[in-house]
Amino acid sequence: MxxxxxxxxxxxxxxxxxxxxxxxxxxxxxxxxxxxxxxxxxxxxxxxxxxxxxxxxxxxxxxxxxxxxxxxxxxxxxxxxxxxxxxxxxxxxxxxxxxxxxxxxxxxxxxxxxxxxxxxxxxxxxxxxxSRQVKTAAVIAGVATAGVAIAALGAVLFSSLLKDDDKKRRHHK
Known part of the structure; x- marks a missing residue:
């Protein structure tokens, strides 16, 4: 059957x-x-x-x-x-x-x-x-893209802070 x-x-x-x-x-x-x-x-x-x-x-x-x-x-x-x-x-x-x-x-x-x-x-x-699947995938892709962008921005800011800190130490010597 x-x-x-x-x-x-x-x-x-x-x-x-x-x-x-x-x-x-x-x-x-x-x-x-x-x-x-x-x-x-x-x-x-x-x-x-x-x-x-x-x-x-x-x-x-x-x-x-x-x-x-x-x-x-x-x-x-x-x-x-x-x-x-x-x-x-x-x-x-x-x-x-x-x-x-x-x-x-x-x-x-x-x-x-x-x-x-x-x-x-x-x-x-x-x-x-x-299509909810497409909307969900778009949101996930957007969050992932935003996460990568935030991580990249964080790395740039951190690098900039390290450079500033390094300049200050050289200037005080």
Whole structure:
């Protein structure tokens, strides 16, 4: 018997978050244990090849696919995660499903930062393409950049203080 969503009861129009280790892949549940999702053309459903971000960074085109959820998920874990319900009103479920099914087979622009699978499903559910993963990564990158800048500034200031201190010692001799 094929797997079902008994652990994670989903309703049509719900967003499905699949944990791929280093990132999350997103799909929209359309009923009948099926999902619609955006997949870069150079990637496949195999979670081992899916786990490498290079396939996503290298792709500029993706295809909208319809699959049984267990074909997409494989051995990875997944959850229902309507992550923006607290910020936006979700569209009606039948509208989400209808729009998702109409898009199956289409090729679309793909960019990890602006047009990824999370942007795709949030646009279907809320009418707003957003990616929390991208926002989180941008914040982390900003904090890391700020940390490096602060460390560099600290090193310059410390070096300057040492030079001033050295000049004062030479001047008093």
């Amino acid at each position: 094929a797997p079902t969503l008994f652990d994670n009861p989903a309703k049509p129009g719900d967003l499905i978050e699949i944990d791929r280790g280093t990132f999350k892949h997103w799909a929209v549940y359309i009923g009948g244990n099926e999902v619609v999702h955006l997949m870069p053309l150079n990637a496949d459903n195999n979670s081992e090849s899916f786990g490498t971000l290079m396939r996503f960074l290298d792709s500029g085109v993706a295809e909208v696919k319809r699959q049984k959820i267990w074909e997409l998920v494989g051995s990875d874990s997944y959850d229902v995660n309507n992550l923006l319900d607290d910020e936006y009103e979700a569209r009606e479920r039948h509208v989400i499903v209808r729009e998702a099914c109409r898009m199956v087979g289409r090729q679309m622009p793909y960019c990890l930062f602006t047009d990824n699978c999370e942007h795709f499903v949030t646009n279907l559910r809320y009418g707003k393409p957003e």
